Amino acid sequence: MSPKETAESAKASATATVNPVAVIDIGTLAIRMQLAEIRAGGEVRLLDLLQKAVPLGKDSFTRNRLQQSTIQQCVEIFTGFHRVMQEHGITRPDQVLAVATSAVREAVNRDTLLDRIYTATGITVRVIDEAEENRLMYLAFQGLAAADPELKTGDALVIEIGGGSTEVLLIQQERVVFSETYKLGSLRMRETLEACHAPAERARSILTQHIERTVEAIRRSVPATAKNLQLVAMSGDTRFAAAQLGADLATAPCARLDIKSFAAFADKTIATTPERLVKRHKLPYQEAETVGASLLTYLLLARAFKVEALIVPRISLRDGLLREMVTRDLWVGAFGEQVLHAAWTLARKYQVDKQHARQVADLCARLFTELQPEHRMERRHFILLQAAAILHEVGGFVSNRSHHKHSMYLIANSDLFGLTREDLAIIALVARYHRRAVPNAATHVEYAALDRDSRVAVSKMAALLRVADALDRSHIQQVRDFACTRERGQFVLGVPNVEDLTLERLALREKGNLFEEMYGMSLLLREATSAPT
Incomplete structure (x- = not known):
């Protein structure tokens, strides 16, 4: 091979191991697109960040619907983003991940926006709920913790104040022990002030009282086990403050701002009109309107938790999206473990x-x-089935009578870190069907509400849960191991070191009908003479 051919081959090989991608988040005040390259081994190299202001939050939070002019503006922004993506070789659907948060989520005509964007660009936007926002925050934090040993081993209170909501995660030694979303956002606060028609001299007092109610709720909710908290302020507003206070987030994963300096800057910002902030700092006007409320909230949180410094990382929700694209199957590894925890x-x-x-x-x-x-x-x-197995008897806390139905209700109305309402519905139904009736779309409303793929998955998982529960009917864990064979339409479980399986056979006879329906095999339980190999 000639030197020229060798060089061209090496270039082609390098190109094949680099995948250009784009992640887009439709927020309350702006639409942002991060371009990046994912390299072999999962390394992410950030490229350009594009941002366009759009008044989604003002429409959604005041009118509960998006104006046609706002929808048209979003379509034009996405059309421009799409051209940029094509210039970077981003042409396949698996190279793009686009999400929308509270402003779109709360708009009654959100489907119109999503359909218009898809028609114009072919990009599918996923509207994520609060649980998914928390999950993406956690994924982003993982990358930060890897670069900062103190955050990895200590207690971190990660807070992101957006335009529409405040997301809170308490992470202790890499475990999420508390997560919650509060309807306290910088734009919502601004809208509240405007609705009050408060004079300028009373604005800060009214805003402080409004914020303190939520801050106190957060303080009470954080478990008492949290000690020596580090407050991680994950937002564009705190990155703006860090830059103005001299921090260089381009070369460091995070900055530590002492509270005294941060408080002085926050006070100065709150006292400055949006017009002067735009002129002085070149902020988009919509951000200039809300940055003061956001910084005041972080200041009150820092004082409530008695921290001496704010940790301001350069990460954002988009970093969580990029990590999701790298892993693809986010259920493998740390996230799945967090769900089971x-x-x-x-x-x-x-x-x-x-x-x-x-x-x-x-x-x-x-x-x-x-x-x-x-x-x-x-x-x-697999993870959802494990969760259902862990929780299938929680309904006994309410009553042993019909406890499977109580289990369904408690699970469906609980919050499990990182799980969507659909995930919770699936877990709840699998737990509900661990005894008595089998799934029936004609009479079970919650089951009928699922799409076909989810209904089939619930039935398959419930069949396995019923078998597993039957094998521990006595609650003394005597079936420790088994060997599986398939013999002429039968699924045979050979159990070693157990002399009498009468109780388990009776339980399987009672519960095995769903397994036979879903897997096309009858169940046979057999005492084995030796342990399975």
């Missing part, structure tokens, strides 16, 4: 039989793996 926390709250729950979860895991060729479900379903 949250499930165990909820199980303890409702005083479940821990040994039984763990046994059933372990048996479900084994059955899921053994029957992979038949059910062909994904890792996401």
